[in-house]
Amino acid sequence: MLSGEDIRLRVGHSIYRVGGREGHAITINGVLPAPLIRLREGQRVRLHVENGLDEDTSIHWHGLILPFHMDGVPGISFPGIAPGETFTYEFPVLQNGTYWYHSHSGLQEQLGHYGPLVIDPQGQDPVAYDREHVIVLSDWTFLHPHQVIGKLKQEGGYFNRQRLAMLGDPAENTMSAEDRRMWGAMRMDPTDIADVTGSTYTYLINGHGPDDNWTALFRPGERVRLRIINASAMSIFNIRIPGLPVTVVQADGQNVRPVEVDEFQISVAETYDVIVSPPDDRAYTFVAESIDRSGLARATLAPRLGMSAEVPPLRPRPLLSMRDMGMGGMDHGAMGHGSAAAASCPPEHAAMGHCTPGDAGADAEQAMSHDMRDPSLVPSTVTVGVGVDMIAPMPVDRTGDRPLGLEDEPHRVLTYHDLAPLTPFPDKRPPTRSVDIHLTGNMERFMWSFDGRTLNEGTEPIRFARNERVRVNLINNSMMNHPIHLHGHFFEVVTGQAHGDPIKHTVNVMPGGIASFNLTADAPGDWAFHCHLLYHMHAGMMNVVTVRPLDGEGR
Amino acid sequence: MRAPLLLAAALGLATPVLAQHAGHGAPPPEPPAEISTCEPEHAAMGHCSLAPTADPVDPNCPPEHAAMGHCTPTRADSEDAPGGSDPVQAPPVAPPPAEAFSGPAHAADAVFGAATMGRVRSDVLIEEHGGMRTGRVLIDRLEVSYGDGSDGYAWEADAWYGSDYNRLWFKTEGEGEFGHDIEAAEIQLLWSRPVTPFFDLQAGVRHDIEPDTGPAHLVLGIQGLAPYWFEVDAAAFLSDEGDLTARFEAEYDARITNQLILQPHAELELSAGDIVEREIGGGLSSVELGLRLRYQFVPEFAPYVGVSYERSFGGTADYARARGDEVAAWRVLVGLRTWF
Known part of the structure; x- marks a missing residue:
């Protein structure tokens, strides 16, 4: 952990090991993730960043309020940090909460150039807790990131190994022939949920793969604060601790009214702080399942080291729905989202033509009558060129929707x-x-x-x-x-x-x-x-x- | 409540990781003082009740003015406090006000110098956010075939390199029988530009290596993905002799599993007229139908087995009969599809 008014960080090459393999990483002070930086609201900080690489680097302080020229984006806020040079970021710390920092140069972030940043409040923390753990989620691949994007340019669905197939897992091949035909007609893949998947990624918690059993300790009855940061390059996670509800107390570094849920989704670059109070003297599994269910990151909450609890198997890969096509409230029963769909089309939206309530029966046909790329639906300031394969016919506000794939989970899910x-x-x-x-x-x-x-x-x-x-x-x-x-x-x-x-x-x-x-x-x-x-x-x-x-x- | 904290978490990790965290398990640096009031999370758990938040006052419309009917507070509904916004009642879309256009074009120029920032903008910011160039080499078919007492071989491959909008394509295909000269082999060099989200327009030249008497061609074609996931490649060829021919190819990947893929493939050759020296008749000259079953050990490496049926038609068939060749032939195929 680094704290104080002067903090020294050195970006360099490291060997990183996970799952019995070794790869090349870009790290800060030799560790992956980068060291925890702990600041206090109201202090000033000088962060001296030395570039030990043979290419430019940078650090962006994600979520921090600071002068624009300290924000760390090459070409926008500053020129970047040349090899061998040291750049000093200096700014007053005006806020508190859980944040993170990462490279904004090229694809260095994928290689390990990210770390947690926690700012303690000047006064009393409204969140009471006996103990805390920082949990940095990330994704690691042994492919060079330029290979990753190369593959994606060569074949958009390259990393998706969970497509619909004739002899696929019946639990994952629930789409009707008619719906498949419709998706095929649009040249869209209803299983295209994550661009880069567990087929190449090892999902990490604080730099550790699922087999490492990274363990966070607690005493039964304690209020444990988990500061969860999604520092992934591409991976959205669904987080749950089977047998233990979590109380969300902070999102993106900003305190929220406590809300107890059983599962929540954390998108890339978001942070959530949750309080858990494990009642029993036993181990619990912290599961961060990738949104496409191609893999998971796993940690253990335990009263003692060396313990573990059951790791739940990956749940069936979800399918995209009509709603994901921008069909608004016309989602239909085939996806089993019927109830969500009804709630998702409140009368005021329907009145504005944003969606169509009810009548779930006719929607598939209705949907097909919509042009999925009608340029007249967007203003002329939008360039509808070859880089635009779809224009959502009837997009609706989805901030109240359960996240993708969690629509039908039988427990409480955060929105x-x-x-x-x-x-x-x-x-x-x-x-x-x-x-x-x-x-x-x-x-x-x-x-x-x-x-x-x-x-x-x-x-x-x-x-x-x-x-x-x-x-x-x-x-x-x-x-x-x-x-x-x-x-x-x-x-x-x-x-x-x-x-x-x-x-x-x-x-x-x-x-x-x-x-x-x-x-x-x-x-x-x-x-x-x-x-x-x-x-x-x-x-x-x-x-x-x-x-x-x-x-x-x-x- | 403030029990002494246990040892920091995550000692004795399973992996001997050289440069890794042992986890950030750590005590909160300064335990908050004794909690005297109702904490929100306790309230949420029903342990106590939070004092209600005072209704926010609209600064533009204080209550005394509102009472006099001078204005209407924006948050008239006290239930709305502390103020969720209404997603439906949004102001109109409008351009930025004039002051948004004031000041320097690039804020950081004043701090780091316009020359330095300008260089980084063009070399780094632009290049790293959409300016990348990529490429691919695909050997779509590299196969041997058996049928009618002759063993043959064939290949079809392409390579491209470029940006999203401009790519240079190289294509080659050819075939022959073992123990004989190569029957046919061609290369194409094309410039490719996307014209729809799913199709590229391709233009360039074709050179026939075998037979070496073959003419040179100009090529104009489209290649892309048709509805229902059919890969389509259609091209017209204008020879330096003035002969116009065309080729249409389509294929489809039917996934039996995510690794076992059955690929029907059709190729049609057409000619605008009779080309005597190349023994091609006008109209539909030949059709080749293939069915290949490949197993993708990885997407880049997929051996296959298959069958193909080729038949020539019309004048082209007549030329074949005159040579003493078969007009139609079934063949069994073994081959490899690979790319990188």
Whole structure:
């Protein structure tokens, strides 16, 4: 653990071992994940980052509020750190909570260049706990990351080894022939849930594979705080501890009203703090199952070392639904989401034509009558080119939906609607304008973009006036989840719930759905805005957000 | 409640990892003071009740003004506190206000210098976010065949390299019988550009290595993925003699399992007219149907067995009969599909 006002970090090459194999890693201070940085709200910090690589590197402090030129994105906030050079990041620590840090250079993050960052509050922590453990989730592959994206460009579904097949597992081949025909007609794969899967990934907890039995200790009856960080390049996880409910107390470093659930999904770059109170003198298994069920990361909570509990088998791989195609409320019984679908089309949405309630019978045919790529459904500012294989016909707000694959789990599953801020967002002004940002892509060509344009195509930045209050609508025209991250700001994810909107730095936009946030653009400067799936960002799903005027840069 | 903390977690790890954490199990650095009030999580567990949050006051419309009818608070509904936003009532989409366009184009230029930042923007930011180039080499068919007392071989392969929008393609195919000269072999060099989300337009040249008397061709074709996952490659060839021919190929991967794949394949050759020197008749000149069953040990390495049926038609069949060749033939195939 590193703390204090001066912290030294050295980025370098290391040998990393997992599952009996050795590979090349890029690490900080020689460890994977990078060391825990522990700061205190109100202090100043100087982070001296030395580059021991033979290529440029950088560190981005994910979720931290700081001057734009300390944000660590080469080409946006600063020039990057050249080989052999040391760059000193210096800023006041204005917040508290669970965060993380990682490279924003090339694909270094996939190679191990990430670590946890915890800031203790200046005053009393509203969350009471007897003990804490930091849990960094990540994904490791022995392929070089350039090979990974190369494979994806060669064959979009390369890593998917769980496709529908004639002699497939009956539990995973539940789609009717008619539905298969429909998906085939669209050249879309209902099993395309994760681009990179357990076929190459070993899923890690604090750098340890599932066989390592990384163990977190507790005494029965203690309140144990788990600070869970998804530092994966590409992997969204479903997290549960069989036999033990978890109480979510923080999301993305912001305290929330405690909410007890049995399972929650953590998208890439999100953090969740949960409290568990294991009552018994026995071991519990912490399971982080990848969203496509191709593998899992596993740890053990135990009163003593050397213990383990049963590791549940991977559950059947889910299938994408009509709702994931952007068919709004027309989801149908074949997927067994009937009940969710009914709730998902409230009258006010239906009235605006966002969805169609009821009548589950006719929906498949209805769906097919929709053009899945009708450019008239998006404004002319969206480039509907070869990089856009789909335009969601009827996208709806999905922030209240259960996450993909957890629709029918018979226990309590967290949704964004369950998250209520413990302290209300300070800016109460209603937004004065809306900005629509379309998440676009071509699964087959592995092209990903905002509004149909990649960063390298010379996109116009997304411009905000300083202190402007804006509603940003993220409209997902693809069948994949996209964790969208805005640097330098927190925003309120619009859930419409009476208990308030959760305050986040990263919002997962579900397939074919909409997630909106209210933003107070109070951080002057240039900021990265991107999908936090590493290879989506590398493919160009990124833009620059500018906040002007600069006027002395504010802080 | 503040029991002494146990030893830090995760000693004695299973893997002898050189450069890894032993886990971050650690005590909270400073235990919070005795809890005097109702904590939210206790409240959530029903242990106590939280004091209700005061209704937020709309700064633009304080209650005294509202009472006088001067304005309407934005959060009139007290149940709404502390203020969930209504996802339906959103303001209209509008361009940024003028001040959003003020100041420098790139904020970091003032800190690190415009020259430095400009270089990094073009060399790093652009290149690493959509500017990458990739390539692939695919040997789609490398096979030996048996039928009618003759043992033959055939290949079909391609390679490409480039960006998302501009790619250089190389294609080759050919066949022959063991113990004889190569019967036919061609190479194509094409520039390829996507024209729809699923199809590329390809244009370039074709050179026939065997028979060496073959003409040179200009090539114009489309290649891509048709609905229902049919891989399609259709091309027209204009020879330097002015002869127009065309080739249409389609194949489909039927997954028996994720590794065992049955691939029907059809190839049609057509000609706009009679080409005497190449013994091709006008119209449909030949059809080849194949059925290959491959096993993907890994996606990049898949041996297969199969059968094929080839038949020539019309004038082309007449030329074949005149040569004393069969017009139709069944063959059994063993081969390899591989790519990297």
